[in-house]
Amino acid sequence: MDTIYRLGIDIGGTFTDALVMDHQGKVIAALKTPSIAAAPEQAIFNALDQLKASGVNIQEIDLFVHGTTLGVNTLIERNGGVTGLLVTKGFRDILEIRRLRLEDTTNLYGDKTDALVPRHRVKEVDERVIASGGILQPLNEEQLLKAVDELVEDGVTALAISFLHAYVNPAHEQLAEDLIRERYPQLFICRSSAIWPQQREFERTLATAMNAYVGERMGSYFLRLQEGIQAYGLKANLLSTMSNGGIMTAARAANEPVRTLLSGPASGVIAATHIAERAGIHQVITFDMGGTSVDVALIDKEPSYSSENKVGDFPVIIPAVDVTAIGAGGGSIAWLDSVGVLKVGPRSAGANPGPACYQRGGEEPTTTDAYLQLGILHADRFLGGQMRLYPELAERTLSNLGEKLGLNAEQTAQAILDVATANMYAQFSPLMARKGVDPRDFTLLAYGGAGPMHAFQMAREVGIDKVLIPPSPGTLCAMGCTVANLRNDFVHTLHKSTQTLESGELSSLFAELENQGRSWVDEEARGGVKLDNIYCLYNADMRYEGQAFDLEVTLTLEEIEDPKKAGIKFHTSYQNVFGISQPEAEVMFVSLRATIVGVLPTHNKVDSANLPFDESAAEERLITFDHVQQTAKVLKRRQIPSVDAPIPGPIIVEEYDTTIFIPPGYKVYRDGHGNVIGEVEA
Structure with missing residues (x-):
């Protein structure tokens, strides 16, 4: 049976957006309500009240996906649970030492970021697993429990466990978790081998500490939300968006909140990918301007992903949609x-x-x-x-x-917009250069509450000729919740060269990762989530032997079965990035990753926003822009003509969730999917 209704909710810093879509992909309702920082679930309840008042039968919603900034705000504001950390003896300062990199290389007096877990709450335990997975020293159980007793006495309510080389042999971490749960069942406990079992001790330990730090707060939030929606009679499965653009059950998100930290921006990029695909546009730069910041991402048929994202002061090694904040927002x-x-x-x-x-x-x-x-x-x-x-x-x-x-008020207002645009440009241009793209070859796809109002000014500054504003742009992140799929990443650290790999070893390891992924999908779908199909993507972090940095290379099954072909692909990737390669050098497989995707039933190709053209006369309004008073046409989206009869700016398009501003120098039309598209006038 097809989904009756899908409900997507995105909780932002200023507004909480809600969008209801039917099984044909038609938007039934879209709304915005102010976010409530002290009780984010209350904004969701307010949205449900508004949906009921608008005539939506919320009992017919059978898929409820939502994203929240609670986890990332908890990290940035440093108001998470009192967290302790257990490490192998000799590694107490792993969060203090970090990577010994200067945050600002031009500032010799920069302050060091305070560790998420203070040193007095980091306890060392006698145990040692070597890099091959062998046990050099057994876990000292008495010492472990004594350390935990001291942490609990100090007020710790969340505990992270990260032992050396646990990514290859998690036995000591698993034993430690079992012993601690038996004595302190009330503690929120997580271990690095379950969160992200990849070599890189600092990043793995930090990811585990972050998970523990926000876990208790996220868990209580999901509990309050689940109880609240049941009171509304909403029987849908409660799902949460993830940083990688996928979704998972709220129960798992409560245990692994570190996977949701960048889910808000990721949801918007997933929806933008869906919009661009329908519009037949393959190269897109997203421009998501909300109340606090502007987030941009590259889409070249598919979104780009990264394992080098940052949340506040902290790097996040778990793969996420590659989104970068570049400037100010509407607030x-x-x-x-x-x-x-x-x-x-x-x-x-x-x-x-x-x-x-x-x-x-x-x-x-x-x-x-x-x-x-x-x-x-x-x-x-x-x-x-x-x-x-x-x-x-x-x-x-x-x-x-x-x-x-x-300056007078008008001049000050224009100066504020000019400075905001200049700030965006100053960060946008070097970002595009680092990614090796010319933004003038891309379409700027704008959304968010303020994105459509500022996008054309940004495009004009950068030299982008084409801007696309999708239907319901102010609630596009909520739409991303309704079109996302189950998705998760699994990793295995290998550190072997093409010469030292055993026959069939690469295929065997990837098969094991895929099996882990398929088991995960089965568990997530067990609650009633329907899937059309399941598929797996494969990639590897590779480098030349002796180097200290990796390139991520996407692999096919043929290349996995023949590592030499995978090596040739790495040489090509290296040549494309650096303009040079060393085909005679040995290639290392550092880490293997498998991404499992469980595809939800797709929408029928019905365009909800393809409204008939309204030929009524436009309003006019006197505005001041670029220090010049001028008359702008004020339209509704349905009053914008088709591509055959574009109209020139200045134009203001007023919608419920945003205002679109097309300045002079651009002409605008509406395509068959309801998108407003602006192009530079010849």
């Missing part, structure tokens, strides 16, 4: 530095108090106040008229800032 605050230079962000007004124009107590100007002052936002049409803005408050706070710059 980012404008301010003057010590020498009077205008800055925008990174501090944000958030949802409460929010921008000054929200009339919730905010007294500092934000980019949203700037857009309202310039006439691009309409005071009575924000969130479809459900939330009124106050232009007089925006003007007052902009004037106060402008006095210090010798």
